[in-house]
Amino acid sequence: GSDTKKSDAKVLRIGTNADFAPFEFQDVDGKEYVGFDMDLARAIAKEMGYQADIQNVNFDGLIPALEAGNIDMIISGMTVTEERKQKVAFSKPYYQSGLTFVVRNDNDTIKSFKDLEGKTIAVQIGTTGANKAREIKDATVKEFNSSADTFLELKAGGVDAVVNDRPVNDYFLAQGGTKDAKTFPEILTAEDYGIAISKKNPELAKQIDEALEKLQANGEYDKIFEKWFGK
Numbered sequence: 001g002s003d004t005k006k007s008d009a010k011v012l013r014i015g016t017n018a019d020f021a022p023f024e025f026q027d028v029d030g031k032e033y034v035g036f037d038m039d040l041a042r043a044i045a046k047e048m049g050y051q052a053d054i055q056n057v058n059f060d061g062l063i064p065a066l067e068a069g070n071i072d073m074i075i076s077g078m079t080v081t082e083e084r085k086q087k088v089a090f091s092k093p094y095y096q097s098g099l100t101f102v103v104r105n106d107n108d109t110i111k112s113f114k115d116l117e118g119k120t121i122a123v124q125i126g127t128t129g130a131n132k133a134r135e136i137k138d139a140t141v142k143e144f145n146s147s148a149d150t151f152l153e154l155k156a157g158g159v160d161a162v163v164n165d166r167p168v169n170d171y172f173l174a175q176g177g178t179k180d181a182k183t184f185p186e187i188l189t190a191e192d193y194g195i196a197i198s199k200k201n202p203e204l205a206k207q208i209d210e211a212l213e214k215l216q217a218n219g220e221y222d223k224i225f226e227k228w229f230g231k
């Protein structure tokens with residue numbers, strides 16, 4: 001499942017966890033990686049004169065893969081956190097996000113973050129949502145390998161709520177999820193997404209920031225943004 005390589009071009013190995021629509025997911029045939037991050041990563045690679053080679057990795061395996069030198073960068077809706085900054089370098093933030101929660105339509109008792117106390121919550125392993133859920137008093141946290149699985153578990157009645165990134169929750173609902181589930185506007189935490197690069201590769205980090213700035217200045221970033229999020 002990686003992009004076809006043109007001859008000659010240097011290859012940029014891009015790690016992602018392609019289960020996080022609309023940022024990174026597989027198209028209907030499962031042949032191509034699509035989404036906001038995927039378009040942005042390809043534009044950045046092109047800008048830097050690289051061929052993009054996208055590799056799909058479990059979310060909690062991304063930083064280890066970067067540290068092991070198996071990939072050159074991570075773009076995966078990854079929140080810039082102090083904890084992660086101990087291990088990796090981040091580009092300038094490229095997307096403002098935050099956490100929200102989703103419950104089933106038939107749930108009339110959970111309306112605010114506070115109401116999640118004592119409840120059972122599904123999260124994706126290794127995410128900021130998982131950390132946040134664990135802070136909730138008396139909550140039981142069930143961890144899943146993918147975001148899709150957290151929504152399935154909610155629908156199946158195995159959990160009371162899903163805690164995940166707002167744009168991902170909103171996209172899930174917009175894509176038919178409203179049959180079964182609903183969300184609330186309350187933002188549990190504001191978060192910024194950044195591209196992660198090895199601390200051993202400051203030159204690449206600089207190039208990525210420059211490419212990002214260029215794409216923001218020339219309108220390419222806005223085009224990609226509108227494609228996935230509207231105006």
Ligand code: ARG
Binds near residue numbers: 018129147
């Ligand atoms: N923003 C959250 C975090 O950094 C969730 C990211 C999950 N990304 C993914 N591609 N599954 O922890």
